[in-house]
Amino acid sequence: MKKQTTKNAEKETRQRLMDAGLRLFGLHGVGATSTRALALEAGVNLSAIPYHFGGKEGLYRAVLEHTIGVKLAEVGPGLDRVLAACANPSAGRGELLAAMRTLVRTMVTVMLGSPESRSFSQIMMQEQIAPTGAFNIFHDGFFAKVHGVWTQLLGRLLGLPPESLELRLRALAVMGQMVIFRVGMSGILRVVGGEKLSDAHLECITRLCIQQVEAIVAGYEPACPELGAMSGLLEGAQ
Amino acid sequence: MKKQTTKNAEKETRQRLMDAGLRLFGLHGVGATSTRALALEAGVNLSAIPYHFGGKEGLYRAVLEHTIGVKLAEVGPGLDRVLAACANPSAGRGELLAAMRTLVRTMVTVMLGSPESRSFSQIMMQEQIAPTGAFNIFHDGFFAKVHGVWTQLLGRLLGLPPESLELRLRALAVMGQMVIFRVGMSGILRVVGGEKLSDAHLECITRLCIQQVEAIVAGYEPACPELGAMSGLLEGAQ
DNA sequence: AGGTTTAATTCAATCGAATGAATGAATCAA
DNA sequence: TTGATTCATTCATTCGATTGAATTAAACCT
Structure with missing residues (x-):
């Protein structure tokens, strides 16, 4: 159980963030979407955004x-x-x-x-x-x-x-x-x-x-x- | 000169804010438009927004x-x-x-x-x-x-x-x-x-x-x- | 009309909350 | 053990709103 969850989170952190980004950026735009809202929606730690995408803008471009x-x-x-x-x-x-x-x-x-x-x-x-x-x-x-x-x-x-x-x-x-x-x-x-x-x-x-x-x-x-x-x-x- | 400027600012503060709001809200949406940007664009003090419209949302509705x-x-x-x-x-x-x-x-x-x-x-x-x-x-x-x-x-x-x-x-x-x-x-x-x-x-x-x-x-x-x-x-x- | 008060408006300074990002420790797979 | 990733914590900045003093135009009084 733990392994599955962990494994999912690991391999899919980027994907989950991009899914969340697609939804939230579409709804509110880049400027009005906070990194915390993105992390929450994706079920991911906040720091994953700068880590994987170099920041909010990077996630948007991705x-x-x-x-x-x-x-x-x-x-x-x-x-x-x-x-x-x-x-x-x-x-x-x-x-x-x-x-x-x-x-x-x-x-x-x-x-x-x-x-x-x-x-x-x-x-x-x-x-x-x-x-x-x-x-x-x-x-x-x-x-x-x-x-x-x-x-x-x-x-x-x-x-x-x-x-x-x-x-x-x-x-x-x-x-x-x-x-x-x-x-x-x-x-x-x-x-x-x-x-x-x-x-x-x-x-x-x-x-x-x-x-x-x-x-x-x-x-x-x-x-x-x-x-x-x-x-x-x-x-x-x- | 001073009187004209003053007079303009007084009577037209609301109008100037609404003009600025129309432009900036249209460009970036409510969430991504800051009260400071609105005040700057309107050439008006920041406090005029809560004072005249009760806040940013009030300005938006107006x-x-x-x-x-x-x-x-x-x-x-x-x-x-x-x-x-x-x-x-x-x-x-x-x-x-x-x-x-x-x-x-x-x-x-x-x-x-x-x-x-x-x-x-x-x-x-x-x-x-x-x-x-x-x-x-x-x-x-x-x-x-x-x-x-x-x-x-x-x-x-x-x-x-x-x-x-x-x-x-x-x-x-x-x-x-x-x-x-x-x-x-x-x-x-x-x-x-x-x-x-x-x-x-x-x-x-x-x-x-x-x-x-x-x-x-x-x-x-x-x-x-x-x-x-x-x-x-x-x-x-x- | 001249001087004074009054209410409305503007302003600079400040508040607590939220923001994006950075940090270093902790955790994990290899 | 090693390198990659996640995490809680922290930072400086910016946010919207408030505050009380300063300024203004208008109402008032004599």
């Missing part, structure tokens, strides 16, 4: 990098599949739309499905609100990737060049349809009722987002023609 | 209530106009679509236009992440109102009953197209380039959101038919 790795492994294959479809010049509208459907499904599942994705999204939002030094990890490792895939996919479907400003903004708006269910979760649960979204809710959200994106693609008309060649507004166009 | 009042005054008229159109049984598709366009324009302007709206949205996001006792103020006073208007409007345009679960979720998804530009601002600025969205960007976002909502309305097909009568999933249907 949590970020680890969680981003996990999430990227979840979405990565889906993203690659979509990218492959986009890169294939002979891919028809049907295949591109199929790729879109899997992309929506992947996003909804990853963002809303697992419970730890809640904390992940919370930390991501905190970084969007007040970017810390770790913002780049999120942006380059996640946000930009997903946005890039949507941009390529919609570019093919709408016939817009990948550098188009309107295309990039449209990709964001389309993503927003899914993201809002994560961002506004607290409020949404009050509107919909209940303490968490049921599987039926998730399935409905998925289908309805797919259907709306299909409608957007079908009914597309240029909205900002005068900005057509306005990729000049893009600085880091790449 | 900031919330005041700012919500201001924002509601900005959107209120626009919302009412849309509600009036929805309530008018003889309103045709054209009038409803016109109402939709002003609703999109209002949301984009209020959320992305003014600089203090940034802090407001940031605080709103903080409350969505970790609702405090003040969450109700936001939800009932803002979120639920805007969502209700979108629900009514889309209900008319799509021919769905106001209690429909799919309708409510669709209203959220549609709102998400605009909300994401506020929520993901930090990341968006990296994607688009620059330090803030220009007027040209805002106009493009507005038009493109309008066009996409038009497409969604035009291309609507029920996505969750089996949930058609599933307002049973709604607890507080009202």
Whole structure:
């Protein structure tokens, strides 16, 4: 018994701290989370934080990098599949739309499905609100990737060049349809009722987002023609 | 000179503290914002916080209530106009679509236009992440109102009953197209380039959101038919 | 109007509590 | 025994709030 407990604590101290960090950092942010609260939540001695991670900030960075790795492994294959479809010049509208459907499904599942994705999204939002030094990890490792895939996919479907400003903004708006269910979760649960979204809710959200994106693609008309060649507004166009 | 300074400080101490609070609470949250930072930012003595607001939390509530009042005054008229159109049984598709366009324009302007709206949205996001006792103020006073208007409007345009679960979720998804530009601002600025969205960007976002909502309305097909009568999933249907 | 009192507000100094980190002893597996 | 890890204790700092004196504008009185 003692050995088990000890063994667990030893090998898993880092992991327990990172779990606690993911939860508490997501809930209250780095600044408002105390090392003592972290140690208590993890069931670990306070000094384990400076010892294993060099301090609270170090734990935060470790949590970020680890969680981003996990999430990227979840979405990565889906993203690659979509990218492959986009890169294939002979891919028809049907295949591109199929790729879109899997992309929506992947996003909804990853963002809303697992419970730890809640904390992940919370930390991501905190970084969007007040970017810390770790913002780049999120942006380059996640946000930009997903946005890039949507941009390529919609570019093919709408016939817009990948550098188009309107295309990039449209990709964001389309993503927003899914993201809002994560961002506004607290409020949404009050509107919909209940303490968490049921599987039926998730399935409905998925289908309805797919259907709306299909409608957007079908009914597309240029909205900002005068900005057509306005990729000049893009600085880091790449 | 001295009198002016003095006079300003006297009459405006509360206001200055609330301005500072809006900015700092939005940036770092209540827990991570120190009274000293607030006093410094406001150019005011530290004791003014307990004196005028009873403490940091009191200042937070005051900031919330005041700012919500201001924002509601900005959107209120626009919302009412849309509600009036929805309530008018003889309103045709054209009038409803016109109402939709002003609703999109209002949301984009209020959320992305003014600089203090940034802090407001940031605080709103903080409350969505970790609702405090003040969450109700936001939800009932803002979120639920805007969502209700979108629900009514889309209900008319799509021919769905106001209690429909799919309708409510669709209203959220549609709102998400605009909300994401506020929520993901930090990341968006990296994607688009620059330090803030220009007027040209805002106009493009507005038009493109309008066009996409038009497409969604035009291309609507029920996505969750089996949930058609599933307002049973709604607890507080009202 | 001029001088005095009064209540409200601001201020510097200070409080106890909580913070993040460091320390060295204690514990453990190897 | 050795090196790694955990632990209780301690440190300097910062936190939110309080205190009582100082300052101010306004009300009052003659």
